[in-house]
Structure formats: structure tokens, C-alpha cells
Amino acid sequence: MLLDNRTLLFSLMLISGLMALSMAVVVRKDERDGLSKWSAAISLETLAWLLIALRGSITDVLSITVANIIMASAQGLKLAAIYEYxxxxxxxxxxxxxxxxxxxLFGGLPYNxxxxxxxxxxxxxxxxxxLMLRVLHSDRESHTGHAWGLIFYSFWAMMAMLLARGTVAAFTHIEFASTPTSIAPNPIQLGVFICIMSFALMGSLGFVLMIKERSDREIRTLAMTDMLTKIFNRRAFMIQAEKELAAAERSGLPLSFLMIDIDHFKQVNDQYGHAAGDAALVGIADVLSANLRKQDTLGRYGGEEFCALLPGTDAAGAMALAEKLRVEVAMTRVxxxxxxxxxxxxxxxSVWERERGSSDSRTLLEAADQALYQAKSRGRNRCVMELKVAPALRKADLANISAA
Known part of the structure; x- marks a missing residue:
């Protein structure tokens, strides 16, 4: 199969132009994700390739100096797009x-x-x-996705290709690396064009997909996070509870549930206003988060109620941690x-243990909720264990534990 330079340049311009047009169509003016700048960069690249393709038909000033200045501007726009992203x-x-x-550089060097x-x-x-690779490498958040690797390694490959081209130009025959207008290109020229087309396409697709992956992450976060306290919302907590319970049933390790309620919260709202109530919720959530372990899960169940999952924690450990949380909250002024x-x-x-048999998270949360009701009816500011577990705790002679 015979490929000539003009055909490859035309293909490169066509791909770049269509990609720039496609990006321009989907750009949202109210979204600063870098896509508009990347689209402009691809448009400039298309113009630069057009001027290069016309070399020999137009002046060297346009096909060499202006074309390379436009190409450099396009790369600068790509860099700005990555920063904006x-x-x-x-x-x-x-x-x-x-x-x-x-x-x-391109204006000062003689054309020959x-x-x-x-x-x-x-x-x-x-x-x-x-410069672009440096900014991409420091983006730890995007490392979790696949699109980041697509653009990052495409840029690395393009650098390797450019260095190889420069080396060939410096130490071998110049025609192997130049961009002539002949229709019989050598393998070096052919490889350069194919690499430019491939890596430019992969880099642009990688940038678009990187934006999509971040949007997907943000949507998942919105769906799983309580926007006020920045902890799991009820839906996310229940999903995690089912996962933890399934893991506990497989391993046989205990799993404890805490249902936590802020005492007299309605009075805070009535006396200080809902903004103060929101501040109180955030403050309590911060105290609870700071005193739970890394393996524990905290969620806002609704209103002034919070829930916590304590994997690998038996009744005694759950009571000890609950008491710690209660004391820390009481000592902290919001x-x-x-x-x-x-x-x-x-x-x-409430606690799931192997002896309890198969259960589900809702049943255990209901048991914790019933224990919470007993804690509130006994004067509040206390921790109460569910009835099924409490007798065993009494036999173990654990102090300071109330039974529902």
C-alpha cells in the first residue's frame, strides 16, 4: 500500500478539524472544564497542518514560521485547558x-x-x-481513571517520536526527517505522520474521557454523600451496611451498629435558627468522624440521626466506642x-454475631433504633445495648452498660 505525505496530511487535517468541530458543538459555556480551550487548540493545529501541507505552494514565512507559531500556540492552549480542567x-x-x-526560533533561523x-x-x-506532562502527573485524582493514562502516555510517546525525529535529523540524512512534498515518503517520514495522527487522536480522546470520568465521580459523590455534613447519606450507608454484613457472615466476625441521636436538637433549631442547627449537625459529624476508626463507616440517617458501622467489633467493644463518642461530644462545644x-x-x-444467624441490615438497625428509644426515654445522654445482646453482657460483668 502506497501512502504519500499529502494524503497523510489531509487525513490529519480532516481528523483534527472534525474533532475540533465536535468538541465545539458539545462545549457548555457555563462549564469551565477546559474543553473549549482544547477545542480551540485542535482548531489551531488544523490550521497549522494546512499551512504545512501547502509548503511549496505558499511562502516559507507562512508554511514554516507562521505554521510553527500557530502550532506552539495550540500546545499552549492545551496546557491552559489541562490547568482549567x-x-x-x-x-x-x-x-x-x-x-x-x-x-x-522559527522566525530567526534561515529557511535553508x-x-x-x-x-x-x-x-x-x-x-x-x-509542561503538560508535569501538570498531568501531579493530578492524583485522575490517576484512578483510565483516561488519564491514555492522554499521559500518548504525550510521552509523542515526545519519544519527536526526540527520535530530531536525532535522525542531526545524525543521518536530513531527507529522512524533513517534510517534503514528494509522493514517495521514506519510512521515517511515514512513521512520524502516523505517530502524530495516532497520538494526537488518543490524547484528545483521553482529555474528553478524563472530563467524563471526573463528571461520573462527582455524580457518584453527589448520590452517595450528605451535602451538609460530607459523610455518607442514608442510601450510601445502607449499601455499605449490606456489604459489611455479608462480609461479617462470611468471616464470622461480629459487626456492630450504632444509632446516634442529638439530644434536644429541636430546641437548638427553635432557639438559634436552622442555620445554627446546620452548624450543630456539621460539628457533631466532625466529632464523630474524628473519633471513629478507619475501618468504621459513619452516615447521616436523617434529620439529627447518625449511624455508624463497626466491623469486627463485639458488644463490649461497641459499647466502649459508643461511650467514647458520647463523652467526646459532651466535652466539645459547638x-x-x-x-x-x-x-x-x-x-x-445492636450487634450481629455468628450465634445470631442470618440477618439483614434493616433488622439490625431497627434493633439499634429501639435501643436508642430506650436511651432517650431514660433521660438521654447515654448508651443502651439492644435487649438480645444485653443479658450476655451482664454475664460478662461489664460495668456501665444499660440494657434495653
Missing amino acids: RRLHCPRWQYLVPVTLAVV AVTERLVLGSLFYCFQLS HLQETSLALTISVGI
């Missing part, structure tokens, strides 16, 4: 300095200095790619507007 400020020098260097232009040009574009308030909590506890 990460919601970071892009230092001006990172896109202004390369464009200035492009003007000096092909070797120097190819070698220095390859190093120049490697520098721009390294700041409400211009004053601070000491709040207390009541805790109901």
Missing part, C-alpha cells in the same frame, strides 16, 4: 514564553537551515509536552453564631 491557575509564562520562543530547525523544533515541542453550645447524644447499639 484541574481548576488551577495557569502561570502566564508557561504559554507566553513558548510562543515567544517559537517566534524567535533545515537540520537546525528540525533538531531545535523537536526539542522545543518536547519542552511544551513536558460554635453557633456568636455563642457556643454544649450538646449531648444518645446512642442505641
Whole structure:
């Protein structure tokens, strides 16, 4: 199969142009995700490739100097797009300095200095790619997805291709690395064009998919997180409870449930207002989160009620941790507007153990809720164990434990 340079350049322009058009169509003006800048960058690349394709039919100023300045500007826009995607400020020098260097480099070199232009040009574009790779590498959040690798390694591959092209230009025949208008390209030229087409396409697809993956993560977070306290919402907590219970039944290890209620919370809302009530909820959630273990799960069940899962924790351990939470909350003053308030909590506890047999999370939460009701009816600010577990705890002679 015979491929010529003009056909490859036309294919490259067609792919770039259609991709820029597609991105421009789906760009949302109210969304600062970098897609509009990336679309503009692809448009500039298309224009640059057009000028390069017309080499020999237009002046060298346009096909060499202007084309490379436009290409450098396109890479600067890509860098700005990556910064915008990460919601970071892009230092001006990172896109202004390369464009200035492009003007000096490609405008200052004689047009017949092909070797120097190819070698220095390859190093120049490697520098721009390294700036983009640096920003991508520091994006730890996107590392969890697959799209990040697509764009990151595409840029690395493009750098390797440019370095190989510069090396060939410096140490072998110049025609192997240049961009002539002949219809019989050699393998080096052919490889350069195919690599540019492939990696440019993969990089752009990677950027679009990276935006999608982040949107998916944010949607999952919104669906699973209580927006006020930033902990699991009821739905997410129940899903996690089923997973933990299934794991406990497989391993035979105990699993404890805590149902936590803020005492006299309605009075806080009535006396200080709902904004103060929200601050109280956030403050209590922070105290609970700070005193639970890494393997524990905290969620807001609704209103002023919280739930906690304690994997691998028996009745004695659950009571000890519940008491710790109760004491820590009582010792912490929650700041409400211009004053601070000491709040207390009541805790109901239920425990799944192997002897209990098969169960489900709702049954165990109902048992914890019944224990919580007993704690509130006995004066609040206390921890109460569910009835099925309490007799065994009495036999173990555990102190300071109330039974529902």
C-alpha cells in the first residue's frame, strides 16, 4: 500500500478539524472544564497542518514560521485547558514564553537551515509536552481513571517520536526527517505522520474521557454523600451496611451498629435558627468522624440521626466506642453564631454475631433504633445495648452498660 505525505496530511487535517468541530458543538459555556480551550487548540493545529501541507505552494514565512507559531500556540492552549480542567491557575509564562520562543526560533533561523530547525523544533515541542506532562502527573485524582493514562502516555510517546525525529535529523540524512512534498515518503517520514495522527487522536480522546470520568465521580459523590455534613447519606450507608454484613457472615466476625441521636436538637433549631442547627449537625459529624476508626463507616440517617458501622467489633467493644463518642461530644462545644453550645447524644447499639444467624441490615438497625428509644426515654445522654445482646453482657460483668 502506497501512502504519500499529502494524503497523510489531509487525513490529519480532516481528523483534527472534525474533532475540533465536535468538541465545539458539545462545549457548555457555563462549564469551565477546559474543553473549549482544547477545542480551540485542535482548531489551531488544523490550521497549522494546512499551512504545512501547502509548503511549496505558499511562502516559507507562512508554511514554516507562521505554521510553527500557530502550532506552539495550540500546545499552549492545551496546557491552559489541562490547568482549567484541574481548576488551577495557569502561570502566564508557561504559554507566553513558548510562543515567544517559537517566534524567535522559527522566525530567526534561515529557511535553508533545515537540520537546525528540525533538531531545535523537536526539542522545543518536547519542552511544551513536558509542561503538560508535569501538570498531568501531579493530578492524583485522575490517576484512578483510565483516561488519564491514555492522554499521559500518548504525550510521552509523542515526545519519544519527536526526540527520535530530531536525532535522525542531526545524525543521518536530513531527507529522512524533513517534510517534503514528494509522493514517495521514506519510512521515517511515514512513521512520524502516523505517530502524530495516532497520538494526537488518543490524547484528545483521553482529555474528553478524563472530563467524563471526573463528571461520573462527582455524580457518584453527589448520590452517595450528605451535602451538609460530607459523610455518607442514608442510601450510601445502607449499601455499605449490606456489604459489611455479608462480609461479617462470611468471616464470622461480629459487626456492630450504632444509632446516634442529638439530644434536644429541636430546641437548638427553635432557639438559634436552622442555620445554627446546620452548624450543630456539621460539628457533631466532625466529632464523630474524628473519633471513629478507619475501618468504621459513619452516615447521616436523617434529620439529627447518625449511624455508624463497626466491623469486627463485639458488644463490649461497641459499647466502649459508643461511650467514647458520647463523652467526646459532651466535652466539645459547638460554635453557633456568636455563642457556643454544649450538646449531648444518645446512642442505641445492636450487634450481629455468628450465634445470631442470618440477618439483614434493616433488622439490625431497627434493633439499634429501639435501643436508642430506650436511651432517650431514660433521660438521654447515654448508651443502651439492644435487649438480645444485653443479658450476655451482664454475664460478662461489664460495668456501665444499660440494657434495653
